Amino acid sequence: MNRHTSPKTQARLADFMDGLNRRNPHQPEFHQAVLEVATHIIPFVLENPKYENARIFERLTEPDRLVTFRVCWEDDEGNVRVNRGYRIQHCNAIGPYKGGIRFHHDVTLSVLKFLAFEQTFKNSLTGLPMGGGKGGADFNPKGKSEREVMRFCQSFMTELFRHIGPYTDVPAGDTGVGGREISFMFGQFKRISNQFTGALTGKGLAFGGSEIRVEATGYGCVYFMLDMLKHHGHDLEGKTCAVSGSGNVAQYTAEKLIQLGAKVVTLSDSDGTIYDTAGIDAEKLEFVKQLKEVKRGRIQEYADHFHCEYLAGKRPWAVPVELAFPCATQNEIDEEDAQTLVKNGCIAVSEGANMPSTQRAIDVYQLNGVLFGPSKAANAGGVAVSGLEMTQNSMRLSWSRDELNTRLRDIMAKIHERCVKHGRQDGQVDYLKGANIGGFIKVADAMLAYGVM
Ligand code: NDP
Ligand code: 2IT
Helix, strand or coil, X not given: CCCCCCHHHHHHHHHHHHHHHHHCCCCHHHHHHHHHHHHHHHHHHHHCHHHHHCCHHHHHCCCCEEEEEEEEEECCCCCEEEEEEEEEEEECCCCCEEEEEEECCCCCHHHHHHHHHHHHHHHHHCCCCCCEEEEEECCCCCCCCHHHHHHHHHHHHHHHHHHCECCCEEXXXXXXXXXXXXXXXXXXXXXXXXCCCCCCCCCCHHHCCCCCHHHHHHHHHHHHHHHHHHHCCCCCCCCEEEECCCCHHHHHHHHHHHHCCCEEEEEEECCEEEECXXXXXXXXXXXXXXXXXXXXXXXXXXXXXXXXXXXXXCCHHHXXXXXXXXXXXXXXXXXXXHHHHXXXXXXXXXXXXXXXXXXXXXXXXXXXXXXXXXXXXXXXXXXXXHHHHHHHHHHCCCCCHHHHHHHHHHHHHHHHHHHHHHCEECCEECHHHHHHHHHHHHHHHHHHHHCCC
């Protein structure tokens, strides 16, 4: 919405959000994600009555199906444990439901509904035939033994398997779900369905996985930043960067930044931030990968090992940087953080995590001319290579690393182009508007073609 928005459009938006909030009480993350999209889509559908008359956006904010189930497992002491599992099948208008699985103690229906909704727009933006979905459980993998994680994953899949398949719904990783967990789940899927199919992505290379999938989200997030900077006459080389998180997305965001000659000075986890003024190089990053993927330790150990500053309990946003890459979790940059980033000279933000900036933080970026790559565009590289993993599984062939990296680069460039095309606003590019409208059109046209359903 901008300063030219008519009172009629504003009233329609308010009315729409009132209805959504009433139908979905106590789901703040879902409300936030929908509002972020509705701000652009409501004016767009009012200008395009075919969508408005068919109530396409109302339909798109009601998931096709919600599945919740009990996940019962035994810990190493023989105690019986009970968690809640979910799969949100949001929209399959342009392809099978597709999206990650999150294991985190904060997982709620609201969080997964926001993620599934966002995924529908993101997957459309990639240009590949994928619908949107998301799943997970309120299971906390931290501190669990490998055998406990295995038993949990097997129990989770024992119920989930009946809802997924290569033409139905194709889950993948997300927070707390990496190669190890996907392997346990794929093994169980294969065993109980008696089928070796591409029903999950992010698989190991020995059993149908794709090159570049591990790197794709982080690399893609940097490619998107590169394209935003170039489009506005800037460059990446030599820029000082803050990256948050230290998991999959953060590691490969940092890796690509280092390869392209930028200087990464922070990484973090939920306990604190490391601030390495000398810059994280490839060797130090290897230490982080071992620490997180093998030892499953805390980022503080980096500060102890390399003798740099550790900001206990803090996020990276007070560190002076030119570029910011939030790669940990939702709402990790609030209004005050955004103001601090701007004050310290930050010129661009590319979101590796899903919805890491609050609405007020986004307002601060936009007021101050900070280039803003929203998550549904900037982190689409991960699901894009998942889509290419599905393609390779269908062909029963594997492409090379170079081939996949070239395709990923090309997909990210096309997403940037789509955002520019649909995001023109007062002579500037509003990437959020571009991503929302660019993602909406293809899904909406498919829904129109199907008639009323
Ligand atoms: P990982 O589990 O590999 O890493 C998550 C990282 O974020 C960890 O460092 C974790 O710290 C930190 N973190 C998680 N929750 C919080 C929190 N509440 N506060 C502070 N730090 C937190 O997950 P990914 O790297 O895969 O995912 C990170 C983000 O990227 C998520 O938003 C995810 O949805 C998004 N994403 C992931 C994709 C993928 O392919 N994996 C694709 C597109 C988006 P700690 O260990 O202390 O919890
Ligand atoms: O948020 C995301 O896009 C992901 N977690 C990746 C989803 C996927 O299917 O690869």
